[in-house]
Amino acid sequence: MRRTKSLKLLAVTAIAALLLQTGIAAAQSNVLRIRPFGDLKGIDPVTNSDYMARNHGYMIYDTLFAMDDKLQIKPQMLEKYDTSADGLTWTFTLRDGLVFHDKQPVTSADVVASLKRWGQRDGLGQQLFANTASLEAVDAKTTKLVLKQKWGLVLDALGKPSSGVPFIMPERIAKLPATESLTDPVGSGPFIMKKDEWVPGSKVVYVKNPDYKPRSDAPSGMAGAKQANVDRVEWLYMPDAQTALNALQAGEIDIFEEVPPDMLTLLSKNRKVKVAPQDSLGVQVVFRMNSIQPPFNNPKIREAIRYMVDQNVFMRAYVDIPALYKDCPSFYMCSSPYYTDAGWVKQDLAKARQLVKESGYDGTPVVVLHGTEAGITNTFSSVAEQLMRDIGLKVDPQAMDWGTLTARRTSKKPTSEGGWSLFISAPTGADMMDPLGHLGLRSNCDSSWFGWPCDEQIEKMRSEFAVTPDLAKRQDIAKALQLRANEVVPYVPLGQLHLVRGVSTSLTDIPRAAIPVYWNIKKAN
Numbered sequence: 001m002r003r004t005k006s007l008k009l010l011a012v013t014a015i016a017a018l019l020l021q022t023g024i025a026a027a028q029s030n031v032l033r034i035r036p037f038g039d040l041k042g043i044d045p046v047t048n049s050d051y052m053a054r055n056h057g058y059m060i061y062d063t064l065f066a067m068d069d070k071l072q073i074k075p076q077m078l079e080k081y082d083t084s085a086d087g088l089t090w091t092f093t094l095r096d097g098l099v100f101h102d103k104q105p106v107t108s109a110d111v112v113a114s115l116k117r118w119g120q121r122d123g124l125g126q127q128l129f130a131n132t133a134s135l136e137a138v139d140a141k142t143t144k145l146v147l148k149q150k151w152g153l154v155l156d157a158l159g160k161p162s163s164g165v166p167f168i169m170p171e172r173i174a175k176l177p178a179t180e181s182l183t184d185p186v187g188s189g190p191f192i193m194k195k196d197e198w199v200p201g202s203k204v205v206y207v208k209n210p211d212y213k214p215r216s217d218a219p220s221g222m223a224g225a226k227q228a229n230v231d232r233v234e235w236l237y238m239p240d241a242q243t244a245l246n247a248l249q250a251g252e253i254d255i256f257e258e259v260p261p262d263m264l265t266l267l268s269k270n271r272k273v274k275v276a277p278q279d280s281l282g283v284q285v286v287f288r289m290n291s292i293q294p295p296f297n298n299p300k301i302r303e304a305i306r307y308m309v310d311q312n313v314f315m316r317a318y319v320d321i322p323a324l325y326k327d328c329p330s331f332y333m334c335s336s337p338y339y340t341d342a343g344w345v346k347q348d349l350a351k352a353r354q355l356v357k358e359s360g361y362d363g364t365p366v367v368v369l370h371g372t373e374a375g376i377t378n379t380f381s382s383v384a385e386q387l388m389r390d391i392g393l394k395v396d397p398q399a400m401d402w403g404t405l406t407a408r409r410t411s412k413k414p415t416s417e418g419g420w421s422l423f424i425s426a427p428t429g430a431d432m433m434d435p436l437g438h439l440g441l442r443s444n445c446d447s448s449w450f451g452w453p454c455d456e457q458i459e460k461m462r463s464e465f466a467v468t469p470d471l472a473k474r475q476d477i478a479k480a481l482q483l484r485a486n487e488v489v490p491y492v493p494l495g496q497l498h499l500v501r502g503v504s505t506s507l508t509d510i511p512r513a514a515i516p517v518y519w520n521i522k523k524a525n
Contacts, residue, residue, distance in 0.1 A: 030230050030231040030232060030523070031230060031231065031232045031233075031234060031523075032230045032232070032233045032234070032254055032255070032507075032518060032521060032523060033233075033234045033236055033252070033253040033254050033255075034233065034234065034235050034236065034253065034254065034255040034257065034518065035235075035236055035237075035238045035244040035247065035248070035253050035255065035256045035257060036052065036055065036235045036237070036257050036516075037051075037052075037257045037258040037374055037402070038050070038051075038052045038237075038373065038374065038401075038402035038403060039052065039200065039201055039237045039239075039401065039402065039403040040052045040053070040056055040198075040200065040204050040235065040237075040403075041053075041200060041403040041406065041407060042181055043056055043181075043182070043183070043185050043193070044181040044182045044183075045057035045061075045164075045165060045167055046117055046118055046121050046122075046164070046167075046178060046182075047121065047178065047179070047180070047181045047182075048181065048406070049163050049164070049406075049449070049450075050402075050403075050406040051162075051163075051428070051515075052402075052403075052406075054162060054163065054165060054515070055515065055516060055517075056193070056204070057165055057167045057187075058165070058189070058515075058517050059189060059190070059191040059193065059206050059233070059518065060101070060185055060186075060187035060189045060191060060192065060193050060206070061165075061167035061168060061169060061187035061188065061189045062076060062077050062098075062167070062168060062187070062188050062189050062190075062226075063076050063077060063158075063159070063165060063166060063167060063168065064076060064077050064078055064092060064111065064158050064159075064166065064168065065078070065155060065158045065159030066159055066161070066221070066222040066223035066224075067159055067160075067161045067221055067222045067223060067430070067513075067514060068220040068221040068222070068223040068224070069220045069221035069280065069512060069513070070220075070221075071221075071514075073155040073156065073158075073159035074159070074217070074220075074223040074224070076159075076215065076223060077094060077095060077098060077106070077168060077188075078092055078093060078094060078095060079093045079094065079095045079096070079141075080093050081093065086150070087147070087150040087151075087152075088133075088146060088147045088148075088149075088150060089144065089145070089146050089147075090144070090145040090146075090147075090154055091138075091142060091143070091144050091145075092108075092111070092142070092143045092144075092145070093141055093142050094106060094107075094108065094111070094141045094142075094143075095213070095215075096141075097213040098188055098213060099188060099211050099213075100170050100186055100187065100188045101186045101187060101188065101192045101209060101211075102170070102186050103211070104170065105140070106168065106188050107137070107140045107141070107171075108137035108138065108139065108140060108141060108142055108143040109137045109140075109171045110168055110169065110170055110171045110174065111137070111143045111168055112135055112136060112137050112143060112171075113169075113171040113174035113175055114166065114167065114168045114169050114171075114174040115135060115158075115166055116129075116135065116174070117174045117175075117176070117178050118164065118165075118166045118167070118178075120178035121164060121178050122160075122163070122164030122166070123164065123436075123437070123439075123442045123444070123447070123448070123449075124153070124156070124157045124160055124164065124436060124437045125157060125164060125166065126444075126447060127151075127153070127157070127436060127462075127463070127466055128151070128153070128154065128157045128158075131147050131148050131149060131151040131466075132145065132146070132147060132148065133146045133147060133148045134146045149467065150467070151466060151467060152466070152467070152468075152469050153436060153466055156436070156437065157437075160430070160437055161222050161430045161513070161514045161515060162427070162428050162430040162431045162439075162514065162515055163427070163431050163439050167187070168187075168188065169182075169186070169187055170186055173186065188209075188212070189209065189212065189226075190208070190209055190212045190214070190226045190227070190228040190519045191206035191207065191208060191209055191228055191233060191518075191519075192206060192207050192208075192209050193205070193206055194206065194207055200403075201237060201403075202236075202237055203234060203235065203236055203237065204234070204235040204237075205232065205233070205234050205235075206232070206233040206234075207231060207232050207233075208228040208230065208231050208232070209228060212226070212228065214226050214227055219509075219511060219520050221280070221511070221512070221513045221514065222511075222513045222514060222515075222517065225520070226519040226520065227519060227520050228519060229509070229519075229520060229521060229522045229523070230521065230522075230523055233518055236253060239372075239373040239401060240373075241259075241260050241263065241375065244256050245259070245263050245266070245267070245502070248267075248273060248502050248504070249267075249270055249272070249273060251272070251504065253504075254503070254504040254506065254507055254523065255501055255502070255503050255504070255507070256501060256502035256503075257278060257499075257501050257516060258278065258374060258375065258376075258499050258500070258501070259275065259500050259501060259502045260375040261318065261319035261320070261321060261324065261375075261500070263502075264321070264500060267502050271505070272504065272505050272506075273502055273503065273504060273505065274502075274503050274505055275500050275501070275502055275503070276500070276501060276503055276510070277498050277499070277500060277501075277512070278498075278499040278500060278501045278516055279428060279429075279499065279513065279514055279515055279516060280512050280513060280514055281333065281335065281428060281429030281430055281433075281514050282326075282333070282335075282428075282429050282496050282497055282498045282499070283376075283426040283427060283428055283429060283496065283497050283498075283499060284328070284333060284426070284427055284429060284432045284440075284493055284494075284495075284496050285314065285376060285380055285424065285425070285426045285493070285494040285495055285496070285497060286424070286425050286426070286427060286440055286491050286492070286493060286494060287305060287309065287380075287384060287422065287424060287491060287492040287493075287494055288422065288423055288424070288425060288440065288449075288450065288451045288491045289302055289305065289421065289422055289451055289489075289490075289491060289492075290419070290420055290421050290422065290450075290451050290452070291451055291452055291453045291454065291490065292412060292451075292452050292454075293412075293414055293415060293419055293420075293421065294362075294364040294414075294415075294421075295359075295361060295362075295364045295366060295393065295421065296366075296421055296422070298359050298360075298361070299488065299489070300355050300356075300358055300359035301355070301356060301359045301361060301393075302488075302489035303355050303489055304351075304352040304353075304355035304356050304359070304391060305352070305388075305489065305492050306345055306352075306486065306489055306492055307345060307347065307348045307349070307351040307352040307355065308347065308349065308352040308387050308388070308390075308391050309347060309387075309492050309494060310346075310347035311327045311328070311329070311493070311494055311495035312327050312495075313347070313383065313387075314380050314383050314384075314494045314495060315327065315494075315495045315497070317379055317380075317382075317383045318375065318376060318379040318380065318497070319497070323498075324497060324498045324500065325495060325496065325497050325498075326495060326496040326497075327495055328493065328495060328496045329341040329344040329493075330344070330482065330493065331432070331438070331440065331441055331481075331482050331485055331493055332432060332433060332434070332438075332478065332482070333429045333432050333433055333496065334496060335429065335433075336432075336433045336434060337434075337471065337475070338433070338434050338435065338474065338475055338478035338479075340475075340478060340479045340482050342479045342482050342483050342486075343482060343483040343485075343486035343487075344486070345486070349387075349390060349391060352391040353390075353391045353392050356391055356392040356393060357392065361392065361393070363394050364394070364415070365394045365395065365396040365415065365421075366388055366393050366394065366395045366396065366421045366422055367396045367398060367415040367419070367420050367421045367422070368381055368384070368385055368395060368396065368397045368398065368420075368421065368422050368423070369398060369400065369405045369408055369409060369420050369422065369423040370382075370385075370397040370398060370399050370400065371400065371401065371402050371405045371423070371424070372399050372400065372401065373401045373402055374402055376424070376426050376497065377402070377405075377423075377424045377425065377426070380424040380494060381397065381423075381424045384422070384424065385397050396415075398420075405423060408420060409423055409450040410450065412452070423450075424494070426497065426499075427439050427440070428514060428515055429496070429514070430514040430515065434465070434474075434478065435461065435462050435465045435477065435478050435481050436462055436465055436466050440490060440491045440493075441458065441462070441481065441485055441490060442458075442462070443455040443458040443459055443488070443490055444459050448490075451490065451491065453488070453490035453491075455484070455488050455490070457484050458481060458484055458485065458488070458490075461477055461480060461481045461484065462481070464477055465477045465478070465481070501516070504523075506523055506524045507521055507522065507523055507524075508521070508522045508524070509521055509522050
């Protein structure tokens with residue numbers, strides 16, 4: 001009898017252990033673990049232009065419009081929108097059932113406050129509001145925008161997918177001055193940030209928003225239905241690529257963003273892992289100079305950098321797979337309808353050295369914000385540093401992680417007081433397609449991207465582009481702007497890349513969009 005009871009007890013214990021293991025496995029299958037390219041240092045996507053803050057924004061917020069996989073702007077939070085015959089009055093109507101994470105309904109007052117805050121910082125938003133006579137809430141669901149003059153880029157501005165995304169947040173949060181960073185992560189998006197579990201330098205956690213109401217449209221790029229198909233998403237910060245690779249192959253993470261090219265062959269041999277493009281447009285790698293501090297406040301030295309650069313030298317130092325890189329002699333993406341190679345010069349190191357001598361260069365060190373954790377910034381910075389030495393510049397590389405770099409590049413102080421001269425970055429192609437939304441060409445002084453180029457002619461052409469409806473005339477303006485940019489050199493393009501992610505084969509329905517987003521993904525048990 002005692003032996004029978006013991007056997008029953010063992011059986012019950014074994015079943016309990018099996019159920020516990022099954023429960024753990026089921027729980028793990030509902031968690032999506034991602035190694036993002038960098039660390040989340042701040043959660044305000046308006047004051048912080050770092051792409052990690054943008055990606056965070058897409059987890060917790062939603063937008064009035066979104067870009068589909070054909071690069072068309074479609075309604076997202078809106079049931080409908082209307083435009084008056086003269087093109088001056090735009091009316092936006094919110095969908096039913098939209099609520100914030102604090103259970104409060106999304107209203108047009110939230111829309112107005114959010115757009116006004118965004119419009120103070122974003123370049124395209126600044127252009128929109130410069131042409132705006134009024135923006136007001138008509139009723140709880142209706143917002144009316146009245147323009148001073150017809151402006152053909154309203155949808156482009158409100159549906160832009162990358163830097164300076166016009167996310168909609170609660171009015172009480174959006175009323176915070178655009179000079180201060182918000183700390184409250186309440187949005188209305190498909191996921192809720194678990195701020196109590198956020199450990200900068202380690203982990204960011206999001207959970208499924210049970211109140212989110214997806215669109216009924218099929219998913220397409222950034223547009224259409226956004227389904228949270230997992231209960232929990234964890235961003236696990238791993239600055240060392242080898243550690244991330246080992247974690248992916250061991251099944252400890254599901255997605256490894258920005259896999260270094262030299263690891264792709266190894267991943268291709270693992271049947272439990274697949275590799276795929278990280279975004280649909282690729283990135284443009286940029287050599288961004290600080291135009292307000294020596295030595296790059298000297299136009300001749302910026303011109304010298306133009307002659308120093310051969311895109312193929314930079315690209316081949318990073319990747320030897322031709323399908324992943326492209327020599328693109330333009331400030332615009334090669335896929336842009338505004339692509340032009342007008343005014344481009346070939347590498348001429350002798351000419352670059354001559355320009356450095358003619359500039360009166362006094363030996364002021366070029367302080368490079370050398371990002372070490374991302375393969376692109378690390379490799380491209382190293383190549384740039386050696387080439388600058390070759391043309392006669394003194395170089396001071398300062399190694400740091402990406403989060404530190406993005407914080408440091410906001411400083412306008414002299415290099416002797418913690419400022420900087422140069423950083424390498426890789427903005428998504430969505431930010432480099434046309435003159436108006438272009439991250440690097442904007443030259444409106446203190447309101448431009450870090451580096452703060454200031455050129456009245458470029459700004460005049462950008463404004464003209466905004467009110468020109470004819471495509472051929474816009475292309476002419478884009479060409480003229482490129483010629484001017486080759487004269488004043490706000491930055492130098494170093495070529496185009498397709499970033500690659502490693503993905504567990506247990507995942508399906510990964511969005512193919514202009515930037516990495518994590519809704520609609522399904523994870524098999």
